[in-house]
Amino acid sequence: MPTSGTEPRRGFRVWIPGAAALALLAAAPAPLALEPGVQLEISGFVLRVTDERGEITHVLEGERLQQFDELGLQRAEDPRLEFLTDGHIDWVWTAPAAVHYPAAHRLVLLGTTEGVRLPSPEQPQTEITSADVTIVTDTREVFTDARATLVRPGLVMTGVGMHADVAADLIELRSEVETVYAPENP
Amino acid sequence: AQTLEDLPVRISADRAEMDDRRGVGTYSGNVEVIRGNLTLHADRIVIHAPERRPVRMEAEGKPVRAESPDPAGQPRVATANRMEYTFDDQILVLRDDARVQTATEDATGERITYDLAQDIIGIEGSEARRVHITILPRPE
Numbered sequence: 453m454p455t456s457g458t459e460p461r462r463g464f465r466v467w468i469p470g471a472a473a474l475a476l477l478a479a480a481p482a483p484l485a486l487e488p489g490v491q492l493e494i495s496g497f498v499l500r501v502t503d504e505r506g507e508i509t510h511v512l513e514g515e516r517l518q519q520f521d522e523l524g525l526q527r528a529e530d531p532r533l534e535f536l537t538d539g540h541i542d543w544v545w546t547a548p549a550a551v552h553y554p555a556a557h558r559l560v561l562l563g564t565t566e567g568v569r570l571p572s573p574e575q576p577q578t579e580i581t582s583a584d585v586t587i588v589t590d591t592r593e594v595f596t597d598a599r600a601t602l603v604r605p606g607l608v609m610t611g612v613g614m615h616a617d618v619a620a621d622l623i624e625l626r627s628e629v630e631t632v633y634a635p636e637n638p
Numbered sequence: 639a640q641t642l643e644d645l646p647v648r649i650s651a652d653r654a655e656m657d658d659r660r661g662v663g664t665y666s667g668n669v670e671v672i673r674g675n676l677t678l679h680a681d682r683i684v685i686h687a688p689e690r691r692p693v694r695m696e697a698e699g700k701p702v703r704a705e706s707p708d709p710a711g712q713p714r715v716a717t718a719n720r721m722e723y724t725f726d727d728q729i730l731v732l733r734d735d736a737r738v739q740t741a742t743e744d745a746t747g748e749r750i751t752y753d754l755a756q757d758i759i760g761i762e763g764s765e766a767r768r769v770h771i772t773i774l775p776r777p778e
Contacts, residue, residue: 575658576690602656606690611654621658629654629665633685633692634646 492519497528501589510535510589512552512559526552533559535592535618543618544568545587545594557590567594569618578604582614592619600625606636645674647692647725649685661688671695676706676754678723697721704730708757712741716752728754736761744772 486493499512515530531550535543545568547561567580582600587593593615600614602623609632611625652667663685671678680699685692701717708714716739718732732738732750738759739745747761747769763769 578658604690607687609654609656623656623658625654625656627652629649629651631649631651631654631663631665632646633649633687635644635691 487518489520489522490518491521493517507539508536514550517552524553524555526554528552531559531561533561533587533589540572542570542572543592544570545585547585557588559587559589561585561587565596567618575621576605578602580614580616591617593617599628606634608632608634647685648672649683651683661690662686669697669699671697673725676704676723676728678702678704678721680721692725694725695723697723701735706754708740710741714738714740714754716750718750730754742774744774746770 494517495515497512497514497517499517500508501510501512503509511534512528513532513534514528516528518527519525520527528550529548531547531552533545533550534541535545545559545561545565547565548563550562551560552558553560562584565582565585567582567585569575569578571577580594580600580602582596583598585594585596585598585600588595594617596614597612599610599612601608601610609623609625609629611627611629613626614623615626616623649663649665649669649671651665651669653665655664657663664682665685666682669680669683671680671683678695678697680697680702682699683695683697686694686696698720701719702721704716704721704723706714716730716732716737718736719734721733722731723729730752732752733748736748736750737744737746738750738752743759745759745761746767748764748767749762751760751762752758753760761769761771
């Protein structure tokens with residue numbers, strides 16, 4: 453019987469006993485096989501890396517991680533890399549995809565890459581936009597041959613080819629440098 | 639109206655290194671600096687921006703060349719192998735083969751201090767390099 457617009461629609465619920473519900477979930481179509489060469493695949497991953505004192509130095513998370521043992525690499529979709537210092541996130545790097553070489557402490561971010569240094573009492577927020585950026589996760593050095601643009605209150609700096617040591621706040625641009633210092637609030 | 643402090647500083651160069659903690663930016667290779675009506679060309683410059691705002695610039699070149707019109711709009715050209723410029727008071731200090739050419743003077747010396755805003759030149763000589771000023775006939 454149709455209900456009038458004012459009356460709430462009568463709810464419709466079905467109760468499924470626990471075991472049956474699990475069976476339904478288990479029946480969801482699991483991939484029949486992983487891509488060739490993939491030994492391990494994780495959907496929705498968080499990788500936390502600690503130093504010798506057990507403190508988290510960086511976190512790599514993303515949509516999907518595929519591990520290629522023979523190649524010694526992992527492929528990540530929608531990766532997000534966070535650098536931490538004393539428990540605080542100071543840098544966040546994102547890109548559409550990445551290739552991770554755990555043994556070499558190297559993460560190659562593929563495509564348009566964004567790096568954000570979060571604001572702290574000493575430094576304002578800084579944003580770096582580039583592409584195809586290689587990050588050495590233990591030394592926190594960042595490399596690219598592509599154009600990199602750094603934006604921060606009062607400064608815009610761009611150049612082709614970048615090497616940054618984000619731990620020491622040093623950045624080097626290798627060619628075609630354009631910089632504008634402008635008052636932060638004229 | 640845009641005050642002096644509001645004027646952006648535009649720099650182009652072949653290479654740059656930024657030390658964010660010390661607030662020091664080093665630019666090298668075909669460096670051009672533009673700030674308002676001052677244009678400077680050098681081989682290498684160092685910008686000191688301690689509070690993230692440029693306060694001082696050191697320039698090296700063979701020579702460094704700075705051009706800025708005088709208050710009457712007449713051309714002024716300063717050259718030297720080393721220059722220092724302070725942004726807030728627009729003072730240019732020239733060292734090592736220092737020379738300033740304006741519409742009415744051509745001055746050389748060991749060290750020249752040029753107040754671009756007041757259009758005042760101070761020239762210091764040395765035994766090796768005496769002060770020379772040539773007063774040019776005022777253009778008709």
